[in-house]
Amino acid sequence: MADFSSIKAIAFDLDGTLIDSVPDLAAATQATLAELALPSCTEQQVRNWVGNGAQVLMQRALLNAEQQKGCDIGVQLENVMPIFMKHYELHLQKHSKLYAGVLTVLSKLNAAGYPLAIVTNKPYRFTIPLLEAFGIADLFGLVLGGDSLDKMKPDPLPLTHILDKWQLEPQQLLMVGDSKNDILAAKAVGVTSIGLTYGYNYGEDIGLSGPTAVCEQFNEILALLTNSAEFTAKSMEQ
Numbered sequence: 399m400a401d402f403s404s405i406k407a408i409a410f411d412l413d414g415t416l417i418d419s420v421p422d423l424a425a426a427t428q429a430t431l432a433e434l435a436l437p438s439c440t441e442q443q444v445r446n447w448v449g450n451g452a453q454v455l456m457q458r459a460l461l462n463a464e465q466q467k468g469c470d471i472g473v474q475l476e477n478v479m480p481i482f483m484k485h486y487e488l489h490l491q492k493h494s495k496l497y498a499g500v501l502t503v504l505s506k507l508n509a510a511g512y513p514l515a516i517v518t519n520k521p522y523r524f525t526i527p528l529l530e531a532f533g534i535a536d537l538f539g540l541v542l543g544g545d546s547l548d549k550m551k552p553d554p555l556p557l558t559h560i561l562d563k564w565q566l567e568p569q570q571l572l573m574v575g576d577s578k579n580d581i582l583a584a585k586a587v588g589v590t591s592i593g594l595t596y597g598y599n600y601g602e603d604i605g606l607s608g609p610t611a612v613c614e615q616f617n618e619i620l621a622l623l624t625n626s627a628e629f630t631a632k633s634m635e636q
């Protein structure tokens with residue numbers, strides 16, 4: 399079994415890991431396409447398009463609309479983005495949900511003394527309101543959106559930023575996510591990772607990306623860390 403005893407801090411992905419946000423992302427995508435009088439898309443399609451930030455999501459939606467129309471749709475991504483941003487701001491947490499066990503596990507990890515971070519490809523301006531809407535914003539010492547740094551996951555820059563800021567060795571940081579973008583970013587710099595099976599990963603098995611461990615449910619993370627000496631020592635200090 400993988401050893402998590404050296405873990406001192408944890409970085410979490412957001413969409414598909416802590417929050418099932420696709421219903422609102424899909425509603426905003428559909429509203430954008432409707433406003434532009436373009437062929438629509440399904441929620442399932444959006445589930446497979448999420449992962450590389452808002453801009454790539456809309457790029458994929460426009461490509462799909464173009465394929466459905468069978469001709470050039472004549473719209474520029476830079477003109478579409480403000481429309482999507484407007485609709486996503488309106489939908490943000492209307493139909494999104496925290497996954498089972500997330501609040502309890504994050505609270506326990508926070509109480510056990512682990513510094514926690516968010517590393518998402520979602521634009522920063524949506525990330526904080528979403529964390530606040532679900533009452534979990536205060537649990538995180540650091541929040542990085544897809545536009546907070548020069549590069550987003552799968553580039554490891556957000557993780558090296560955390561390593562520098564929190565003075566950690568790569569093996570002391572754990573990245574938890576549902577997407578190969580999370581696992582590839584972690585592996586690129588030797589950060590330990592847990593891949594979750596219930597989120598969005600372009601329909602692919604997260605195990606194929608080679609995370610340190612695979613969990614089917616969020617609360618299994620706690621079990622993996624609880625078995626480590628570090629967690630026990632930290633809990634005893636409380």
Ligand SMILES: O=C(O)COP(=O)(O)O
Nearest residue numbers: 412413449450451518519
């Ligand atoms: O907004 C996205 O495309 C993905 O966001 P995530 O990195 O939190 O999964």
